[in-house]
Each structure stands twice: as C-alpha cells, then as structure tokens.
Amino acid sequence: MGKTADSRSPGARPDPVRSFNRWKKKHSHKQSQKKQLRKQLKKPEWQVEREVISHLMQNYEKINVNEIARFSDFPLSKKTLKGLQEAQYRLVTEIQKQTIGLALQGKDVLGAAKTGSGKTLAFLVPVLEALYRLQWTSTDGLGVLIISPTRELAYQTFEVLRKVGKNHDFSAGLIIGGKDLKHEAERINNINILVCTPGRLLQHMDETICFHATNLQMLVLDEADRILDMGFADTMNAIIENLPKKRQTLLFSATQTKSVKDLARLSLKNPEYVWVHEKAKYSTPATLEQNYIVCELQQKISVLYSFLRSHLKKKSIVFFSSCKEVQYLYRVFCRLRPGVSILALHGRQQQMRRMEVYNEFVRKRAAVLFATDIAARGLDFPAVNWVLQFDCPEDANTYIHRAGRTARYKEDGEALLILLPSEEKGMVQQLLQKKVPVKEIKINPEKLIDVQKKLESFLAQDQDLKERAQRCFVSYIRSVYLMKDKEIFDVSKLPIPEYALSLGLAVAPRVRFLQKMQKQPTRELVVSQDNKVIGPRAPSLTNDEVEEFRAYFSEKMSILQKGGKRSEGTEYRLANSISAEEEEKEDEEEMEEKLGKAKWSQTQSVPSTDESQKNEKVSMHFLDRDDEEEDGLDADFFKVKRHNVFGLDLKENKTLQKKEPSKSSVKKKVTKVAEAKKVMKRNFKVNKKITFTDEGELVQQWPQMQKSVSKDTEEEDDTGGINLDKAKERLQEEDKFDKEEYRKKIKAKHRSLHPGWFLRRLPKSAFLEEKRLKEREARREANKRQAKAKDEEEAFLDWSDDDDDGFDPSTLPDPDKYRSSEESDSEDMENKISDTKKMQGMRKRNSGEVEDMRPTSSNRKKAKWETLEPLDTGLSLAEDEELVLHLLKNQS
Numbered sequence: 046m047g048k049t050a051d052s053r054s055p056g057a058r059p060d061p062v063r064s065f066n067r068w069k070k071k072h073s074h075k076q077s078q079k080k081q082l083r084k085q086l087k088k089p090e091w092q093v094e095r096e097v098i099s100h101l102m103q104n105y106e107k108i109n110v111n112e113i114a115r116f117s118d119f120p121l122s123k124k125t126l127k128g129l130q131e132a133q134y135r136l137v138t139e140i141q142k143q144t145i146g147l148a149l150q151g152k153d154v155l156g157a158a159k160t161g162s163g164k165t166l167a168f169l170v171p172v173l174e175a176l177y178r179l180q181w182t183s184t185d186g187l188g189v190l191i192i193s194p195t196r197e198l199a200y201q202t203f204e205v206l207r208k209v210g211k212n213h214d215f216s217a218g219l220i221i222g223g224k225d226l227k228h229e230a231e232r233i234n235n236i237n238i239l240v241c242t243p244g245r246l247l248q249h250m251d252e253t254i255c256f257h258a259t260n261l262q263m264l265v266l267d268e269a270d271r272i273l274d275m276g277f278a279d280t281m282n283a284i285i286e287n288l289p290k291k292r293q294t295l296l297f298s299a300t301q302t303k304s305v306k307d308l309a310r311l312s313l314k315n316p317e318y319v320w321v322h323e324k325a326k327y328s329t330p331a332t333l334e335q336n337y338i339v340c341e342l343q344q345k346i347s348v349l350y351s352f353l354r355s356h357l358k359k360k361s362i363v364f365f366s367s368c369k370e371v372q373y374l375y376r377v378f379c380r381l382r383p384g385v386s387i388l389a390l391h392g393r394q395q396q397m398r399r400m401e402v403y404n405e406f407v408r409k410r411a412a413v414l415f416a417t418d419i420a421a422r423g424l425d426f427p428a429v430n431w432v433l434q435f436d437c438p439e440d441a442n443t444y445i446h447r448a449g450r451t452a453r454y455k456e457d458g459e460a461l462l463i464l465l466p467s468e469e470k471g472m473v474q475q476l477l478q479k480k481v482p483v484k485e486i487k488i489n490p491e492k493l494i495d496v497q498k499k500l501e502s503f504l505a506q507d508q509d510l511k512e513r514a515q516r517c518f519v520s521y522i523r524s525v526y527l528m529k530d531k532e533i534f535d536v537s538k539l540p541i542p543e544y545a546l547s548l549g550l551a552v553a554p555r556v557r558f559l560q561k562m563q564k565q566p567t568r569e570l571v572v573s574q575d576n577k578v579i580g581p582r583a584p585s586l587t588n589d590e591v592e593e594f595r596a597y598f599s600e601k602m603s604i605l606q607k608g609g610k611r612s613e614g615t616e617y618r619l620a621n622s623i624s625a626e627e628e629e630k631e632d633e634e635e636m637e638e639k640l641g642k643a644k645w646s647q648t649q650s651v652p653s654t655d656e657s658q659k660n661e662k663v664s665m666h667f668l669d670r671d672d673e674e675e676d677g678l679d680a681d682f683f684k685v686k687r688h689n690v691f692g693l694d695l696k697e698n699k700t701l702q703k704k705e706p707s708k709s710s711v712k713k714k715v716t717k718v719a720e721a722k723k724v725m726k727r728n729f730k731v732n733k734k735i736t737f738t739d740e741g742e743l744v745q746q747w748p749q750m751q752k753s754v755s756k757d758t759e760e761e762d763d764t765g766g767i768n769l770d771k772a773k774e775r776l777q778e779e780d781k782f783d784k785e786e787y788r789k790k791i792k793a794k795h796r797s798l799h800p801g802w803f804l805r806r807l808p809k810s811a812f813l814e815e816k817r818l819k820e821r822e823a824r825r826e827a828n829k830r831q832a833k834a835k836d837e838e839e840a841f842l843d844w845s846d847d848d849d850d851g852f853d854p855s856t857l858p859d860p861d862k863y864r865s866s867e868e869s870d871s872e873d874m875e876n877k878i879s880d881t882k883k884m885q886g887m888r889k890r891n892s893g894e895v896e897d898m899r900p901t902s903s904n905r906k907k908a909k910w911e912t913l914e915p916l917d918t919g920l921s922l923a924e925d926e927e928l929v930l931h932l933l934k935n936q937s
C-alpha cells in the first residue's frame with residue numbers, strides 16, 4: 046500500500062516541490078490583493094463609494110419582498126446596516142419588509158400598519174439611503190424633511206434617527222419650537238435631515254433668512270392622516286407651497302388617509318398603498334386586550350382613583366380630553382397620594398417641562414402619566430402596561446392611537462375605556478366598525494373608593510385648586526360640546542351639578558354656552574310629523590360649525606409646535622386672568638408637589654373630615670405595605686376582571702350614589718348690581734385723586750369726570766340705586782365725546798406733519814396701508830369667528846360675579862396687540878406666526894389679488910422684506926391707521 050504525504054512518518058522531509066507550489070499560490074494571491082488595494086487607494090473615496098452605490102442601485106430592482114427577513118437582505122449601505130445592528134435591529138417587521146424596497150426604488154409610498162409595528166424605521170432607512178445614494182454633504186443643504194404632529198414624537202423620531210444613522214456623515218436637526226428661534230435659525234441651513242413640527246417649520250420658512258428647501262429630495266409625513274387633517278391644513282398648504290414639486294413623498298400612519306383631496310395637495314406620483322393589516326381581523330395589535338366600562342360622569346374620578354390604587358406596580362397612561370382636566374386632576378391625585386408616582390403631560394406646559402416629563406416616564410418602571418392627546422400618537426414609551434381612556438376619544442381612530450401606546454412590538458398590554466351611558470352605544474358601534482375588539486366589563490363595587498369628600502376638603506382649603514376645578518369643569522363640558530359626533534357626545538345629557546360635586550365643587554360654575562343652549566330649546570321644540578311636540582331638540586352645533594371650531598382649536602394646537610409657549614395658552618391666560626408668572630408658578634408647584642409626594646408619609650397636610658382621615662389611613666397603610674401586598678392588590682383587580690365577576694353595576698354602589706347638592710351648600714348668588722346697590726345705600730364716598738398740569742390747572746384723575754355733558758344734566762336718581770338705562774346713555778355720550786376728541790387730535794397731528802413727507806411717501810405708503818387695512822379687516826373677521834369658539838373663556842369670565850346681561854368681547858384686549866411683559870420670545874414668535882398663518886389663509890382665498898405682491902417660494906422672502914420696509918411716521922399704530930384711512934378717503 047502506497048503512503049500519502051500526510052501519512053508520512055514524522056521524521057520524513059516535506060516534498061519541496063509541493064511546498065514551493067503552495068507558497069507560490071499564496072504569494073500571487075497576496076500580490077493581486079495588494080495590487081487591487083493600490084488601485085483602490087489611487088481612486089478618491091467618493092469614487093469608490095459611487096461604485097458601491099451603483100452596485101446597490103442595480104440590486105434595487107431585484108428586491109423580492111418574499112425573500113426579505115432581515116435588514117441585511119435589502120441592498121443597504123454598510124453604514125446604515127451597521128447602525129441598525131448596533132441598535133439591535135436585525136429582523137424586519139411586516140411594514141418594513143413591504144415598504145423599504147418600494148421607497149428605495151424612489152416611489153411615493155402610503156404606509157399603514159397597526160400601532161407599534163415599526164413604521165419609524167420603515168421610513169428612516171430609506172431616508173438615510175436616499176441621501177447616501179446622492180452622496181449628500183452639509184453644503185447641499187436640506188435633503189429630507191420629516192414632519193411629525195407633536196413635539197414629543199418629533200423628538201422621539203430624531204433620537205431613533207441619531208441612533209440608526211450615526212455612521213453616516215449627514216447632519217440632522219430637530220426643530221420643534223419651545224427653543225430659541227435665533228439659535229435654530231443659525232443652524233438650520235446646515236441641516237440635511239430636518240425632523241420638525243409643522244408650525245415651527247413654517248415659522249422658519251417665513252422668518253429665517255436664507256432658509257429654503259429647494260434641494261429637497263424627500264418629504265416624510267409621520268402620522269400623515271393627522272398632519273393632513275383640518276387642524277394643520279393651512280400650515281401644511283403653506284409649507285407645501287415652499288417645497289419643490291419634484292421629490293419623493295412617504296406617508297405613514299396607523300390610520301391612514303385615502304382621501305383623494307388630501308393626497309392631491311401633496312402632488313403624489315402614482316403612490317403605492319401599503320396597508321399591511323388591511324385584511325387582518327382586527328385593526329389593533331393582537332397582544333392588546335381591550336375592555337370598556339360604563340359609569341356615570343360623577344363617578345369617573347373615584348373609578349380612576351380605585352384603578353390606580355389597584356395597579357400600583359404598573360406603568361399606565363391616562364388620557365383626558367383637555368389640558369385643564371389634566372392640570373386639575375394631576376394636582377388632586379398628587380394630593381390623594383394613591384401610592385404610585387403621577388406625571389402630567391399636556392400642551393400648556395413649557396417645553397423643558399414636557400421633555401422632562403417625557404424622559405421621566407420613559408425611565409420609570411411604575412408610574413402613571415396623565416396626558417392629553419398630545420401623547421396619543423406615535424410615542425413609544427417602553428413597557429406601558431395599561432392605557433386608560435378617562436374621557437371618550439373623539440373617534441375610533443383616536444381610540445386606536447391612544448390604545449396603541451401599549452402592546453407595542455410583540456409586547457402585551459391592556460386598554461380600558463371609560464364610557465358614559467350616553468356614549469356607550471355610539472362609541473362601541475364605531476369601534477366595532479373599525480375592527481376594534483372591545484368587551485364590556487363591570488367594576489367590582491367593593492374595590493371602589495369614593496374620593497369626593499376628600500376633593501371637597503382640598504378645595505375648601507385651597508382657592509387656587511378650586512379655580513382649577515372650575516376650569517376643569519368648564520373645559521370638559523366645552524370639549525363635549527365641541528365634539529363633532531353628536532350621536533355620541535350630547536352635552537345636554539351630562540349630569541352637570543353632580544359632575545361639579547364630583548370635582549369637589551359645591552356649586553357648578555356658570556357655563557355661558559350651556560345657558561344659551563338651555564334657553565334655545567324652548568324656541569326649538571321639535572315637532573313630529575303628526576304635529577306633536579316631541580320635546581326640545583338636543584342643543585347642538587351644526588357639523589360645519591363644529592368642524593370650524595375644531596379646526597380652529599387644532600390649528601392652535603399645531604401652532605404650539607412653533608414656539609416656547611402656545612398662543613392658545615396666551616389667549617387662555619387673557620380670559621382666565623392667569624399671568625405668565627402664574628403659569629411658571631404652576632410648573633414649579635408641579636415639581637414641589639412631586640417632591641412633596643416623596644415625603645408625604647411625614648407631612649400630612651390633608652384634613653380632617655372623618656372620611657378623609659379614613660382614606661388617609663388607607664394610604665398610609667398602603668405605603669407601609671410590602672411588595673407582596675401590592676401584588677396582592679393587583680391580583681385582586683385582575684382576578685375580578687378576568688373571571689368577570691363584576692357582578693354589580695356601579696349604580697348599585699352605595700358609596701358612589703348620586704349626591705344631591707345640599708341646600709346649605711347652594712348659596713344665593715350675589716350679583717354685582719346688588720352689591721353696588723348695597724354700597725350706594727351706605728353712602729360711601731370714593732377717594733378722589735387730583736393732579737395739576739404744568740400750567741397749574743386742576744385735573745381730577747379718579748373717579749373720572751364726565752366730559753361729554755354738563756354737570757347739571759347728571760342728576761342723581763336716588764330712588765332706585767343705579768339706573769342702568771341712564772348709565773348706558775351716559776356712557777354712550779362719553780364714547781361719542783371721546784371719539785370726537787380723538788379725531789381732533791389726529792387732525793392736529795396731520796397738520797403738524799411736514800407736507801413734503803406725504804408727497805414723497807404717499808403712493809407707496811397708501812398702497813401698503815390699504816393692503817394692511819384689508820388684511821386687518823379680514824383678520825378681525827376671522828377673530829370674530831374664532832371668538833365664537835372661545836366659549837370656555839367666556840364662560841370662565843362668567844365666574845367673576847359680573848352682571849351677565851351680555852359680555853362685550855370688545856372689552857377683551859385685542860389679541861393682535863396684546864403683549865404681556867412676561868411673555869417669552871417664543872410666545873412672541875407664536876403670535877407672529879399665527880398672524881402670518883392667518884394671512885396665508887387669506888392669501889390662499891384671495892390668491893389672485895395678493896400673488897403679485899407676495900410671490901411664493903424663492904422670491905417670497907424678498908417680497909416680504911420689501912413690503913415690510915419700516916415707515917416711521919412718528920405716530921402710534923392706531924393713529925397711523927386713522928391717518929391712512931383719512932388719506933385714502935381724500936384720494937377717492
């Protein structure tokens with residue numbers, strides 16, 4: 046048998062020929078590698094990259110969705126793949142699988158998939174690849190725009206982008222308002238990928254010199270249906286005007302729009318519709334368990350409290366319909382000390398605070414977040430166990446987004462919806478139509494803890510809290526009043542006095558629009574076909590009216606994204622007499638309360654009723670409990686729920702029975718007129734303030750002297766206190782007199798001006814002023830319409846004991862002029878932008894008229910500078926206007 050080389054004996058010498066051949070092969074391979082490397086090195090880096098890119102692009106056409114399981118199965122750049130791997134993203138989700146390929150091929154995509162299914166990466170990966178393909182550099186400017194409806198969502202998307210795109214060389218920026226505009230403006234021109242909210246973006250488009258989007262390659266709308274809805278309509282139209290038509294557009298949402306009208310605005314080119322779960326049995330994640338309970342409005346707070354007490358180790362989000370509800374209930378619940386830390390997130394908070402709360406809730410393992418719908422979409426808080434919808438969502442889509450904050454990406458979660466009896470039928474029907482599987486469950490009455498007494502005692506001690514309760518009350522009622530779907534939301538069915546009591550208020554605050562509505566039905570009795578009067582028609586607005594209001598409010602919400610503080614907040618402050626300092630105080634207090642909460646076991650500030658003491662003991666007891674006991678409580682709740690032994694209806698629960706307002710607690714309201722009469726009877730003399738002019742003339746500053754009529758006509762009518770008719774007449778006379786005086790003053794000013802000045806400036810100034818006046822007129826019209834929608838503010842004004850014969854909106858400061866010294870820069874900006882926006886809205890309507898003056902896109906800014914050339918007349922704005930009106934009249 047012959048021996049092989051390997052089986053040679055250890056002492057045998059290797060075959061030199063074979064060894065040489067082996068060495069030669071190795072050597073030549075090494076040489077060729079070196080040669081190739083040298084060749085490569087000679088090429089500039091960009092050229093090597095270009096070759097790689099062209100290789101990748103050739104593979105785009107070959108993408109086969111069915112063969113894709115991992116990100117590395119897509120022809121992606123090494124930099125993107127590395128970023129994905131480092132962030133632990135390897136396998137693709139269904140929406141990523143189906144849309145990334147299409148987007149890489151340059152198609153417009155409308156992607157829809159359930160909440161928590163990974164839509165963010167489905168658009169971020171193509172974003173990175175689009176700029177990589179074009180070898181984009183910072184000098185190329187803005188390449189991709191990602192628009193999100195809320196600041197928090199934009200921030201979250203930006204963070205994912207940073208994580209996944211960290212190996213690329215592009216610059217990315219986050220523009221969401223609430224920060225220094227100047228600082229943003231300095232950097233915005235160097236940003237390649239901009240993540241932003243619509244309002245703030247438009248503000249930069251309008252106000253930041255040199256900012257343009259002419260090179261834009263891709264536009265992404267996250268939560269597209271929300272961004273395209275009426276609330277953002279004007280802003281989005283104005284933004285789209287400034288974008289190049291030739292671009293790729295990606296739209297993503299869990300509830301996608303197919304409205305042709307909406308999509309036409311974006312000028313999509315043969316878009317690909319990818320509805321991943323269109324054929325799925327349910328439109329919500331399979332891992333999400335969804336239930337609803339029905340309870341009376343006045344019981345909801347106790348239900349929430351009881352829920353929190355039995356879920357102390359869980360992470361939950363509770364959704365409310367208004368900021369003021371969140372503000373009040375957050376404070377109250379902090380004082381109630383349920384034993385789990387509570388956070389609040391809403392649009393009236395300062396941006397810093399919002400960010401703090403967001404991050405804190407991300408970090409916490411067990412906590413409760415009280416939030417408005419700003420947290421409803423897109424936010425990816427880790428490991429949320431429960432979503433509780435304290436107030437009924439406006440529609441099924443909002444429900445889906447809210448509930449989708451739990452059970453994200455393969456995790457479990459539970460959602461509980463609290464419905465009023467009047468909301469049950471309509472809402473459940475809507476949910477089932479949208480393929481949302483909700484089941485009714487009952488509450489275990491033994492687990493319910495009535496907190497109304499405690500709330501009453503809090504309010505009795507704290508005037509500020511009481512005012513918050515009143516605002517919360519009005520705000521909730523207004524939110525129901527403004528809801529579009531009148532089948533579900535019927536304000537006339539709300540148990541108003543009982544609701545007030547449940548908030549801890551002895552008397553329900555007056556709500557102006559409700560009073561109006563209550564008067565209305567008597568005139569609007571519904572007559573049946575056989576001419577029988579059936580009853581008063583449910584007071585409601587027409588759909589158009591509601592839509593208008595809603596658009597107004599959501600638009601305001603969108604404008605919030607622009608600046609540090611909301612313009613809406615400013616208006617609220619006007620109406621509610623809350624100053625900016627107070628707002629800040631609120632935030633500080635929020636912090637204090639939280640700190641206080643940590644120390645609560647030592648500091649017992651809560652009083653003193655038997656009931657509250659009892660509850661206090663319970664809380665103390667709870668805090669002393671060990672983990673086991675907490676779990677026990679948790680389990681108790683689950684046991685009840687899972688075994689469906691909520692045998693009794695809430696109504697049967699004695700502790701939560703309807704409370705009739707006690708007679709002693711209902712005080713007779715003292716009107717201002719009555720008070721004034723009382724004062725007059727006492728014959729008080731008001732102090733006088735008298736000053737002297739330079740000429741030594743005596744002037745009575747206070748009380749103001751009547752200037753319009755001679756003293757002898759001012760006969761006092763002692764008989765019946767104040768004669769309102771006479772007072773009214775007198776005021777009208779005064780008014781006339783003042784106007785006349787003012788006119789005279791203006792004329793005198795005109796005469797004193799240099800006549801040559803007019804001749805030089807007249808044509809241009811007259812033209813500009815005419816235009817400005819027209820715009821102001823339109824704005825006033827718009828303001829009037831908006832004023833209608835501010836019933837809450839009006840209602841709040843009603844709480845002062847003003848005589849309510851009729852509130853005159855003209856007594857409110859002009860929102861265009863209003864500027865409190867405490868307002869931040871960003872607030873100023875917001876106000877400006879809201880004006881700009883309104884102007885844009887008008888421009889849209891009168892486009893033919895204004896287009897010549899204000900061309901769009903590139904020369905838009907130039908035109909703006911021209912038109913805004915300052916014209917110093919030395920007069921005030923009002924005088925300026927009067928002057929120009931006068932000139933125009935003379936001209937015509």
Ligand SMILES: Nc1ncnc2c1ncn2[C@@H]1O[C@H](COP(=O)(O)OP(=O)(O)OP(=O)(O)O)[C@@H](O)[C@H]1O
Nearest residue numbers: 134136137138160161162163164165299423425454
């Ligand atoms: N391929 C993936 N592999 C692992 N985890 C992923 C993947 N894609 C997404 N995720 C994770 O899934 C979670 C949800 O993703 P994302 O926020 O993108 O969902 P979404 O569809 O945008 O939800 P929503 O509709 O609520 O906005 C995130 O925590 C994300 O990190």
